[in-house]
Amino acid sequence: MTQAAIYAGTFDPITLGHLDVMRRAAAVFGRLVVAVAVHPRKKLWFELEERVAMIRDAASDVSNIEVMPFDGLLVEFARRQRIHVLVRGLRAFSDFEYEFQMALSNRKLAPDVETMFLMTSDAYSYVSSSAVREVAELGGDISLLVPPGVRAALERKLEQRDIL
Secondary structure (H helix, E strand, O other): OOOEEEEEEOOOOOOHHHHHHHHHHHHHOOEEEEEEEOOOOOOOOOOHHHHHHHHHHHOOOOOOEEEEEEOOOHHHHHHHHOOOEEEEEEOOHHHHHHHHHHHHHHHHHOOOOEEEEEEOOHHHOOOOHHHHHHHHHOOOOOOOOOOHHHHHHHHHHHHHHHHO
16 A cells, blocks of 8 residues: 555535545545645635645545645646656546546546546535535534635635625
């Protein structure tokens, strides 16, 4: 179990589904780099530093997880890290088409980088960051969807919005 892998995303915010995939991937690989995408074209709720901090906090009990920001092509980041495996989480069949296309594109750009798909546990198959943001914005209980630190960060973010 010495090989390394990358699990990438925007994680805006990290959910218990993301954390489930991270923990399971970390059990398979000796080192798991959680790569947090900058994504300048996407309208994000949290700044890059906030997303990195939330992930570090949520995964602090897993010793072989490293959290790093990245910008640009994921396969180029993987090459710079000398990592040849990308882990992608699948919640439902609807995720597969997009993820399959991305895996084929990445293979074309970097034939030496493989993509490994992990199904999220069925308990989290309905959880997405966008759903979490919507439930939080509408005043719903998100405690079963995100780690406690993320819930607190979302509550602070919503309070700031109310003030503005």
